[in-house]
Structure formats: structure tokens, C-alpha cells
Amino acid sequence: MTVVNEPARRPSVLHIFKVYYPDLFGGTLSVIRDICAGLKDTFAAAVLVCSRTPGERRIVVNNVAVERVRSFGDVLSLPAAPAYPWRLWRRIAEHDLLALHAPFPLADLVFALGLGRSRPLVVHWHADIVSHAALRFLVEPLMRRTLRRASAIIVSDPVLVETTPLLQEFAAKCHAVPFGIDVAKYDRPAAPPTEVNARGRLVLACGRLVPYKGFDVLVRAAHSRNFEVWIVGEGREREHLEQLIRDYGLQDRVRLLGSIAESERVKLMRIADVFVLPSVTNAETFGLVQLEAMAAGRPVVNTALDTGVPHVARNGLEAITVPPGDPAALAYAIETLINDTDRRRRMGQAARHRAVTKYSTTAFKEAIETVYRTAVAEQAAAKDAGSSAPGLRPQTAGLAAAIQIAAALAWSDMRHRYVRSLLGPFWMSIQMAIMVAVLGSVIGHLSNASAVARLPMLAASLTAWTFLNGVVLDATTALQNSASLIKDRALPPVIFLLQCTFRQALFALHNATVPLALWLALTPRDFGGALAALPGLALFIVCTLALSLVLGALATRYRDIKPIIESSLTLAFLASPIIWTPEMIDRNAAVMRLNPLTHLFAIWRDPLATGQVATTSLLYVLGCLAALAVAATVTIARLRKAAFWI
Amino acid sequence: MVSINLRDVCLDYPLYGAYDFSLKRRLLGRLMGEASETRTIRAIDRISLEARAGARIGLAGPNGSGKSTLLRLIAGVFPPTGGQREVSGNIVPLLGLGAGVNLDFVAADNISLLLRISGRKPTPKILDEIWAFTELEERMQRLPLRMFSSGMLMRVLFATATAFPADILLLDEWLSVVDENFSAKAEQRLLKMVETAAIVIIASHDHTLLRRTCSSIINLDHGRIASTAQLDTPVPHHLELREKRA
Numbered sequence: 001m002t003v004v005n006e007p008a009r010r011p012s013v014l015h016i017f018k019v020y021y022p023d024l025f026g027g028t029l030s031v032i033r034d035i036c037a038g039l040k041d042t043f044a045a046a047v048l049v050c051s052r053t054p055g056e057r058r059i060v061v062n063n064v065a066v067e068r069v070r071s072f073g074d075v076l077s078l079p080a081a082p083a084y085p086w087r088l089w090r091r092i093a094e095h096d097l098l099a100l101h102a103p104f105p106l107a108d109l110v111f112a113l114g115l116g117r118s119r120p121l122v123v124h125w126h127a128d129i130v131s132h133a134a135l136r137f138l139v140e141p142l143m144r145r146t147l148r149r150a151s152a153i154i155v156s157d158p159v160l161v162e163t164t165p166l167l168q169e170f171a172a173k174c175h176a177v178p179f180g181i182d183v184a185k186y187d188r189p190a191a192p193p194t195e196v197n198a199r200g201r202l203v204l205a206c207g208r209l210v211p212y213k214g215f216d217v218l219v220r221a222a223h224s225r226n227f228e229v230w231i232v233g234e235g236r237e238r239e240h241l242e243q244l245i246r247d248y249g250l251q252d253r254v255r256l257l258g259s260i261a262e263s264e265r266v267k268l269m270r271i272a273d274v275f276v277l278p279s280v281t282n283a284e285t286f287g288l289v290q291l292e293a294m295a296a297g298r299p300v301v302n303t304a305l306d307t308g309v310p311h312v313a314r315n316g317l318e319a320i321t322v323p324p325g326d327p328a329a330l331a332y333a334i335e336t337l338i339n340d341t342d343r344r345r346r347m348g349q350a351a352r353h354r355a356v357t358k359y360s361t362t363a364f365k366e367a368i369e370t371v372y373r374t375a376v377a378e379q380a381a382a383k384d385a386g387s388s389a390p391g392l393r394p395q396t397a398g399l400a401a402a403i404q405i406a407a408a409l410a411w412s413d414m415r416h417r418y419v420r421s422l423l424g425p426f427w428m429s430i431q432m433a434i435m436v437a438v439l440g441s442v443i444g445h446l447s448n449a450s451a452v453a454r455l456p457m458l459a460a461s462l463t464a465w466t467f468l469n470g471v472v473l474d475a476t477t478a479l480q481n482s483a484s485l486i487k488d489r490a491l492p493p494v495i496f497l498l499q500c501t502f503r504q505a506l507f508a509l510h511n512a513t514v515p516l517a518l519w520l521a522l523t524p525r526d527f528g529g530a531l532a533a534l535p536g537l538a539l540f541i542v543c544t545l546a547l548s549l550v551l552g553a554l555a556t557r558y559r560d561i562k563p564i565i566e567s568s569l570t571l572a573f574l575a576s577p578i579i580w581t582p583e584m585i586d587r588n589a590a591v592m593r594l595n596p597l598t599h600l601f602a603i604w605r606d607p608l609a610t611g612q613v614a615t616t617s618l619l620y621v622l623g624c625l626a627a628l629a630v631a632a633t634v635t636i637a638r639l640r641k642a643a644f645w646i
Numbered sequence: 647m648v649s650i651n652l653r654d655v656c657l658d659y660p661l662y663g664a665y666d667f668s669l670k671r672r673l674l675g676r677l678m679g680e681a682s683e684t685r686t687i688r689a690i691d692r693i694s695l696e697a698r699a700g701a702r703i704g705l706a707g708p709n710g711s712g713k714s715t716l717l718r719l720i721a722g723v724f725p726p727t728g729g730q731r732e733v734s735g736n737i738v739p740l741l742g743l744g745a746g747v748n749l750d751f752v753a754a755d756n757i758s759l760l761l762r763i764s765g766r767k768p769t770p771k772i773l774d775e776i777w778a779f780t781e782l783e784e785r786m787q788r789l790p791l792r793m794f795s796s797g798m799l800m801r802v803l804f805a806t807a808t809a810f811p812a813d814i815l816l817l818d819e820w821l822s823v824v825d826e827n828f829s830a831k832a833e834q835r836l837l838k839m840v841e842t843a844a845i846v847i848i849a850s851h852d853h854t855l856l857r858r859t860c861s862s863i864i865n866l867d868h869g870r871i872a873s874t875a876q877l878d879t880p881v882p883h884h885l886e887l888r889e890k891r892a
Contacts, residue, residue, distance in 0.1 A: 007803055382811075406763035416751055488742035488818075489763065490721035643723045644660050 009094035011376050012044040013020040016088060018105045020049040020068075021061045025233075025259060026208050027288035028101060028126050031179060035099070038365035039182075043372060045304070048091055050079035050106075067091070073579050076132050078106060085110045092116035097376050100146065108142035118426050120375040123150045125174075130212065130283040135398045137385045138552055140166065142320070151375040154368065157308025166223055168309040175371055178312075179288050180364030183356050185266060187295040201338050204272035204298075206265065206289045207279075209235030209256070214280035215534045217246055220327035222277075223248045227338050229276075232268065234259040269296035273344065274337045277302040277309065280324045284309055294318060295355040299347035301333045312359075318351040406495045410502030417507075432511040436462060436518070439579050445583075453579065456522055457609065459515035461578045461601060467508040468544045474500035475552030476562045483646040493642035497552045529611045536604030536613060539621055543600060546628035553635045556645045572597055596624050648735035648813045648844035650697040650720060655729035657690035657719055657869075689715045691869040692729070699844040704856030706849075707866035713849035716866065717741060717816045720847065735844060738764070738812030743803040749792040753802055756791055760806045772809065779805040779835070781828075801828055808839050815843040819850055 015032050036045035040063070047061075051068035059066050069087050071079035084106050092098060092110075098121045100107055110116060112409045123146065129136055147153060147170050158176040161167045167174055203222075207213040215231055219241060231254070233242075236516070238256065247256050260268075269275070275293035277284070277300065286308040290300050294312075300319035302309050313319035320336065322329040337344050418427050436459040443458070444451025478496040485491045555561040576597035590600050599617040606613045653664065689712050695701060705713045718724050721739035731817050746763050747756055757776055758768035765770070777787055780801040791799055817836075840846045840859055850856055857877060865872040 405763055405765070408759065412748075412751070412755065412759050416748070416755070482746075484742055484745035485763065487718060487723055488739065488745040490718070490723045490737065490739045491763065640725045643718070645662065 003073070010042060010044045012046060012094070013039075013097040013099050013372060014091060014095040015045060015047045015099045015101065016104065016552060017047070017101040018104050018106070019051070020047050020066055023049075023051050023053060024208070025262075027286070030288060031124070031126070032101060033062060033064075033210065034180065034361065034364070035368055037062060038361065039369055039372070040279075042369055043097070046091075046095065048084075050084055053240060076135065077607055081106065089115045092119055095119060095124065097372055099124060099372075100150075101126055102146070103127060103139075103143065105129075105139045105142055108139070108146045110140040112145040116606065117149070120379040121146070121150045122371060122375050123147060123153045125153055125160065125164075125167065125284045125285075127283045128166070130281045144169070151378055152371045153509055157311055159308055159311060160285055164307040175367070175646040177364060177367040177371070178308075178359055179286060179291060180361035181288075181291045181295045181355050182361050183295040183352070186269060186292070186352075202271065202273045203227050203229045203334055203338075204274070204293070205276045205278065206232040206292075207277075208233050209237040209241060211237060212279055212281040212283040213237075214278035214325065217280060217325055217327050217330060218276055218278045219244050219248065219250065219254055221331035221334065222250055222254050223327075223331075223386055225331050225335060227253070227256040227274075227334055230257055230268065230272070231255070232257045232265055234258055242339065266292075266296070269293055269298060271361045272298055274294075274298065274334055275300050276330070276334065278324075279303055279305065279309065279315075281305070282307050287312060288491050291355060291359055294351035297348040297352040299337050300351060301330065301337065301343050313351060313354075314500070318347055318354055341348075349630060383412070388516050402492050402495045403498060405491065406498035407502050409499045410506060413499070413503045414506040426510060426513075428507055428510045429513045432459070432463065432466070432514045436514060443579060445579075452522065456515055456518040457581070458579065459518050460512075460608070461605065463511045463515055464540065464604075465573060465576075465578050466511060467504050468540075468547075469503040469573070470507065471500050471544050471548045472551055472565060472569060474504065475548035476555035476565055478552055479556040479642055480646050486646065487643055493553075493639045494549070494636055497549050498545075499518070500548055500552070501541075505541070526611070529608050532607035532611055532613075533604040536607060539625065540600055540604055543621065543625050543628060546625065546632040549632045550628065550635050553639055553642065556642065577601060596620065600624070618636055648699045649733070650695065650701075650735075650814065650845060650847075651730070651732040652693055652695040652720070652860060653730040654692045654694055655690055655719065655726045655731055656688065656692055657715060657724055658686035659689040659715070659724075661685045661687055670877060688736070689869050690719060690726070693869070693871055694729075695864070695871075697845045697847070701845045702840065702859060702861040703845075703847045704863040705847060705862035706851070706856060706863055707872070711866040712869040713866055713870075714741065714818050717818055717847060717849055720814075721816055722840075729888040736855060737814045737816065738810075738843075739769035739816040740807050741816065741818040743800065743807060747791065747799075749804065750790055752788050752790050753794070754787045757802065757806050760803075761809070764810070776802075776805045776809050779809075779831075797828070804828075804832055804835075808835050811839060811842045812844060814845045815839060815847070817846070817848045842868075849880065 011114050015036065017028070017032060019029070020032065021029060032047065036047070039045065045064050047064055047066040049066065049068055050071035052073060054070070057068055057070075059068065062292050067087070069081045069084045071081035071084075073080055088107055088110050092115070096119065098116065098119050100111075100121060101124045102108075103126070109389075111121065115460050129139060129143075143166060147166065150170075150173065153167065153174045154171060154177050155161060155167065155174055156177065156179055161171050161174045161176070203216060203218075205213075205218055207215070209215060209231075213233075215237065218229060218231070235574065241256060245251055245256075257268075267455035269292060270291075275290060275296075275298040277287045277290045279287065280303065282305055284303075284305060284307060287302065290302055290309070290313050293300055300313040302313055302319050302321055303324035304315075304321050305324055310319075310321045313321075320333040322333050337347070417425055421427055423430065436455060439462070440451055440455050440458055443454070475497050478495055482493075482496040486493050486496070519530075551561070551565055553631075555565060572595075575591055576595055577592070578597075578601065582592060582598070582602075599620040602617040603613055603621050606617070691712075693716065695703075707713055715724065717739065718741065719726060720733060721737055721741070722733070725740075746760055748759075751759070754773060754777075757773055761768040761772065773775065773787075775785070780798075782798060782801060786794070786798075791802070794802065801821075837859065840848075846859070848856060848859060861877055863875045863877065865874070
């Protein structure tokens with residue numbers, strides 16, 4: 001028998017959203033509030049949001065700690081809070097579960113970067129991005145990454161999974177949890193909820209004054225009818241709506257009540273005759289406010305969106321559903337209800353019945369709690385299995401992973417090369433300095449030109465040659481030396497050829513201190529020339545890499561290639577203008593013109609010396625690179641069989 | 647979905663070095679009308695194998711029967727000469743413990759490097775977990791592996807190799823390499839890894855080990871499937887026994 005120890009501490013959940021009380025009121029916020037309150041015995045909740053109002057950064061709302069990140073206003077419906085991603089990243093580790101209330105691309109940014117993998121993530125999918133659809137292509141990859149990483153996605157109605165393409169991809173982890181409503185709040189203390197105003201012509205609508213809520217449609221519908229419209233809520237559309245009301249001359253019948261306290265709103269719900277949810281886009285996924293109206297026993301007029309809206313209050317039963325954005329149809333539906341007291345009563349009763357039976361707070365709370373608990377438990381199980389997170393699998397694949405591994409191996413080579421030496425890695429630099437000094441003095445005697453002036457170029461050429469020589473020589477033995485990793489760990493052989501270039505590049509950086517010091521000390525320091533040499537240097541490195549891939553594979557397959565390469569490199573060193581300069585011999589000698597190394601060095605040395613690069617050299621090198629690229633491509637394909645050769 | 651699907655897979659292993667492949671020989675051979683095809687040995691001969699998530703397959707057979715080669719073929723080390731190989735899932739081939747180890751590096755560096763090779767980021771936390779499993783002294787982390795006894799070395803390598811779960815786990819003669827004191831703990835960890843992996847294929851001469859761990863055993867002979875045995879004993883039953891012993 002095992003005793004299950006209840007953890008002494010409640011697991012903590014961080015709710016991530018763009019805004020929270022007291023800056024705004026609305027359906028999504030009341031959902032977050034209800035989750036925090038409903039789960040307070042099992043989860044400790046915290047909220048991280050943005051806020052435009054300066055003031056306390058940490059406040060407590062309804063016993064929940066709310067941290068507000070300063071925002072400088074809204075850009076494209078998003079709070080401009082540059083510090084939010086950073087703050088979110090810092091907070092993630094403090095909690096056991098993350099609850100992201102989507103859409104919120106600012107938070108997606110954090111998850112898309114792969115941060116916070118150590119904590120399970122549950123996404124509450126409140127709505128798809130409908131506004132600024134043109135920019136969707138920017139945000140969708142982020143949202144997809146977030147959803148991929150999430151352990152569960154919670155939607156308010158199953159229809160959302162079917163109608164949202166992004167959710168279809170992750171249908172397996174979507175859970176439909178309808179919102180709950182505490183109907184007791186809407187009980188009428190004085191009059192029974194079934195009572196209706198016989199004269200009734202009061203139409204109520206609630207919501208933030210934002211375009212998707214479709215209040216302009218409602219105002220238009222009120223034109224040349226005789227019902228009264230009260231709209232509760234505040235928002236940036238206010239001026240526009242006021243203008244519209246004035247234009248239609250409806251000031252006496254249509255009123256914008258602004259933001260009012262929840263208790264007042266409940267009272268309004270009780271006295272209204274018809275409740276209208278005129279939303280026009282799929283941003284309205286559920287319409288929590290129509291559920292409140294249903295709890296208050298009001299008949300509803302809603303719109304036929306592709307979301308949960310027409311499923312919460314169903315056409316003909318609890319509501320009349322009209323096409324979105326159609327003032328005439330909306331007005332007709334409202335009038336139908338206004339003129340039919342009996343129908344209003346029947347629909348109101350049905351609505352309240354549905355709210356009580358289908359949308360109970362207990363069911364909502366329990367379902368959310370189950371999802372949260374499962375997410376936390378799965379994470380714990382994954383941890384037990386030896387991993388700190390399920391998301392900690394190797395994510396990178398293919399070439400990127402190969403490059404990463406090659407770089408790690410090269411870095412380790414670098415760090416351990418002179419592990420027991422006294423001078424450390426700068427042993428290499430000193431070796432290079434001595435070589436330059438000796439060769440420089442010898443060549444000084446051979447030619448009449450100033451040996452000292454030539455030292456920086458000699459040092460640079462020797463560094464470059466050491467790099468090329470080292471890469472090619474290393475490549476010839478790389479695969480054999482790493483046979484166990486290739487055969488026992490199934491690492492792609494190309495990694496070990498890349499490793500040679502990376503390793504020698506790191507060594508070359510150490511060696512480069514010598515030419516750099518000489519260049520700074522002995523030349524006029526022409527930075528323009530140095531800059532112009534960079535593209536040529538890049539070409540040099542790419543050519544070296546391609547050469548090492550081809551020769552490395554060949555030398556592994558045919559063992560007699562290796563000695564040939566070794567002796568060719570010695571010959572090439574002598575036959576190329578590395579320790580001597582082209583000026584010392586005839587520039588047009590065949591050995592100069594045909595030797596690709598002459599040009600490979602010229603393309604970065606000439607700009608360094610004169611600021612110019614000869615077109616012939618450039619073309620020659622590009623030609624060589626094209627040939628090498630073809631050969632390297634063929635080689636990489638052939639490397640599939642490398643395990644047979646070693 | 648994690649799966650392995652081999653259909654009539656063959657592998658001809660080219661025998662470089664065993665025969666004279668030189669240019670001279672080839673030219674002379676051509677002149678004398680000898681058949682010039684490269685000499686190969688058929689290491690895998692028309693093997694079909696299907697494994698879905700949950701499969702625990704043991705490979706048995708005498709030396710040279712193709713066990714390791716088959717594992718390498720599944721891992722993608724060797725491309726099949728004929729037939730079809732489809733594998734989906736993250737493969738962790740642990741065919742040799744010592745792969746990638748450098749005895750001159752200190753233990754901690756070796757662990758970091760081995761983790762990087764398997765595409766993991768070595769964080770201090772992970773390193774500590776691995777070291778805790780080895781039960782070695784803390785200060786030994788900073789010693790070169792050269793100074794470790796072979797048993798200690800195995801502890802370090804084993805702990806590193808098994809630190810992360812895998813979708814598809816390929817093991818070749820494993821428990822034999824772990825020293826005695828450590829073996830019970832090691833076997834438990836291995837079994838845990840086997841439990842969490844979707845597909846496990848173990849090649850071993852140890853029939854009792856295979857019977858304990860696997861749901862089916864494939865006997866290989868000369869690169870062919872000689873027989874396949876489904877084992878009725880479910881794995882959980884065995885695990886209970888183990889727990890009592892431990």
C-alpha cells in the first residue's frame with residue numbers, strides 16, 4: 001500500500017492575459033476571475049497582465065495577486081508592453097502551471113522562443129484573431145508553436161474546434177468546457193423571474209464598445225422602430241456610436257450607459273425585455289453575457305456566427321438567431337419578441353432552464369480543475385521519467401542539429417587541446433609568432449624589399465594556410481576517429497567533417513592575434529581595405545569547407561588518398577604565394593595563373609593590400625567553388641554509406 | 647506516431663580490405679575477364695519487422711547473426727541495400743557505452759559533451775541529477791576519466807546515456823557491462839527507460855534478460871529471422887517481482 005501524500009502547498013497557476021480588472025470588464029476577464037475563485041482550494045492563482053494606468057505594479061483583486069506590466073497604449077489591438085515577454089519569462093519558473101488566455105501574441109512570442117518549457121501550459125482559447133487578418137501570417141506561426149507546446153487547449157464550445165483551422169491541427173488535445181454561470185445571482189428578490197413587462201419594449205445589450213460587438217448594427221436596427229435600446233459598456237467605439245445615434249436622431253430611445261457596476265448590470269438584466277447579442281465576427285466565441293441574460297430569464301436575439309454563440313442560446317428555443325450584420329433582420333427579430341409577450345415568457349423560462357442545467361459553475365470548475373491537474377501530473381510524470389520536461393526532447397533536426405553538435409565538439413576540442421599545457425591555447429599564437437619571425441627574416445634576406453613591411457601579410461597568409469591545411473588534414477582522419485559515434489550513436493558522418501572546419505576556425509582565431517597585432521603596429525591601418533577583404537575571406541572559408549568535405553570522404557573510402565593529400569599540401573604550400581609574394585616572381589607564370597590557391601589567397605589579400613580585387617581571381621574562385629559545391633553535394637549524398645568505410 | 651516498419655530489408659556489407667580492390671587489380675581483372683563486382687557479405691537477408699508503440703522486441707542469436715547490424719540499420723547507420731525501411735520517432739541508439747568518451751577530459755566535461763552529442767543542453771541541474779545517480783563523490787566530477795576505475799567509468803557513462811527518455815530505444819548487450827554493485831540500480835533505471843520508451847529493441851545473448859523485458863523475441867541466424875516467439879508474460883508482472891527484490 002502506498003500512501004498518497006498531499007503536497008502541503010497548493011500548486012500555483014499563472015494566468016497570462018493582456019488585461020485584467022480594474023482596467024477593464026468583460027467576458028474573458030470574468031472567466032479568469034471565476035477560474036481563480038472556483039479553483040482557489042486546489043490552485044493558488046496569480047495573474048500577469050498589461051496595464052495602461054500608471055500606478056501600483058502589484059495589486060490584489062478578489063484575493064488574487066495581479067502583476068501589471070506597463071503598457072504604452074494599444075497597437076493593432078495589442079498592448080504595447082515591451083517588458084511583458086521578459087517579465088513573463090522571469091515569472092514562469094515561480095509557478096507550477098501556466099494558463100494562457102489566447103489570443104495574446106505577446107505571450108506567444110515567449111513560448112515560440114522555447115522559453116518556459118519546464119512548466120506545463122494550458123491554453124484557454126477564447127477567440128481566434130479576426131481583426132487585422134492581413135497580419136495573421138506573422139502571428140500564426142507563433143500561435144501554432146504555442147499550441148504545439150501546450151499540454152491542453154480549452155475551448156468553450158466544441159464547434160470552435162471544427163471551425164478554427166488552427167485548432168483542427170491540435171484537435172486531439174482540445175477540451176470543450178462550456179462556461180458556467182451562477183444563476184443564484186440573477187434570482188429576483190421581489191418578483192419571479194418569469195414576470196415580463198407587458199408594455200415591454202426595453203432592449204438590452206452588454207459588452208465592450210468595440211467593432212466586433214456589432215452595436216452599430218443594433219443602433220441601425222433601432223431606426224424607425226419603437227423599442228428602446230440600452231447599451232452597457234465602454235470602449236473606443238463610443239464616439240462613433242454617439243455620432244451614429246445623433247445621425248439617426250435616436251437620442252431619446254438609444255442610450256449608452258457606459259461602464260456600470262456588476263450588481264447594477266444584474267438589475268438591468270432583470271428588468272430588460274429582450275437581450276441582444278449583435279456581434280458580427282467570430283471573435284465572439286461564446287457570448288458569456290448572453291448566458292447571464294439567460295440566467296436572468298431573458299429571451300435572447302443573437303447572431304449566426306460560426307462559433308458557440310448560436311449554440312448557447314439556440315434559435316427558436318431560447319433565442320432568435322439572425323444573420324450577423326443585418327439591421328433589418330435584427331430589428332424584425334426584436335420586434336417579434338416585443339410584440340409577443342407569451343413567446344417572451346416561454347423563451348425566458350427555457351433560457352433560464354438551460355443556464356441552470358447546461359452551464360453550471362460546478363461543472364465548469366470541475367472540468368477546468370481536471371485539465372489543470374492532468375497537465376501538472378503529466379509534467380510530474382515526465383520529470384520522474386528522467387526528463388525535466390516533455391518539451392525537452394531534441395527539437396532541432398537535420399542540418400541545424402548537425403551544425404550544433406559539430407560546433408559543440410569543436411568547442412570541446414578547442415578547450416581541451418592544451419589541457420595540461422602551461423601557456424594554454426595561446427601556445428598556438430606563440431608558435432605562429434615564432435614561425436612568422438623566422439620565415440620573415442629568411443625571406444628578408446632573399447628579396448630586396450623591406451622584410452618588416454611584409455610581415456603583417458606574411459602572418460595573415462600563414463594563418464590562413466594553417467587553417468586550410470589543418471582543416472583538410474583533419475578531415476582525412478575525422479571519420480575514422482569518430483567511428484564509434486557514427487556506428488553506435490548513429491550520428492550523421494557529416495558532423496565530423498564540419499567539426500574539422502569549426503575546430504580549425506577556432507584555432508585560427510587564436511593565431512589571428514599575431515597578424516592582427518602586426519597589422520595594427522606596422523601598417524597605416526586601412527580599415528576600409530580590411531572590410532573589403534571580408535567577403536573574400538568568407539569565400540576562402542567556404543571553399544576550404546567544401547574541399548574538406550570532398551577530400552575527407554574520399555580519404556576515408558580510399559585509404560591511399562590520405563598520403564597523396566598530405567604530400568600535395570606540402571607541394572601546394574611551396575608552389576603558392578604564401579611565404580613569398582607574387583611580386584618576387586613573374587606574375588604571369590603558369591604556376592601562378594593555374595594554381596587555384598593563388599587566386600584563393602588573392603581574393604582577400606589584394607583588397608587588404610590595395611583595396612582592389614582582380615576580376616579574374618574572383619571568377620576563378622567562384623568557378624572552383626561551383627565545382628566544389630557540386631562535388632560536396634554528391635559527397636554528402638554518398639556519406640550515407642560512410643559507416644561501411646570505417 | 648512512433649513506429650518501425652521494415653519490409654524485406656537486405657543489407658550487403660561491402661568487405662573493403664578483405665579483398666584486393668586496388669586499381670591494378672581492377673584493370674588486370676577487367677583485362678582477364680574476371681567478374682569485377684565488389685565482394686560483399688549479406689548481413690541482413692530479407693527481414694520484415696513491424697513495431698508499433700508499446701513493442702518490446704528482443705533480438706537473440708549467435709555471434710555474427712546480424713543482431714547489431716540490424717539495430718544499426720534501424721538506427722539509420724547503414725542504408726539498406728534492398729527493401730524498405732520506415733522509421734518515425736526519435737531514435738536513441740545506445741549500442742556502445744563508450745562512444746564519444748575522451749578519457750583525458752574531466753568527468754563533468756565528458757557528461758556535457760555526451761549530452762550535447764545527443765542534442766541536449768547540459769544544465770547544472772541535469773548534470774547534478776546524473777552525478778547523483780552515479781553515487782560517486784562530488785569532487786570526482788572534476789577528475790579526468792582516465793583516473794576512474796572501469797566500474798566507476800561505467801557508472802558515469804550509464805547514468806549519462808540513460809538520463810533522458812526515448813521514443814525508440816535500441817540497446818546492444820547492455821547490462822553485462824555494468825559492475826555488480828551498481829547493476830540492480832542500473833537495471834531498474836534501464837527498465838524504467840524501457841517502460842517509458844514507445845518501442846524498445848534489445849539485442850542480447852542473455853535469454854533470461856530478454857524474457858524478462860520483452861514481449862516478443864526474434865531469433866536471428868545468418869541475417870535471417872529463424873523464429874519469432876511471442877511471450878505471454880506481461881512486463882508489469884515482472885516489474886512487481888523486481889520491486890520486491892529491490
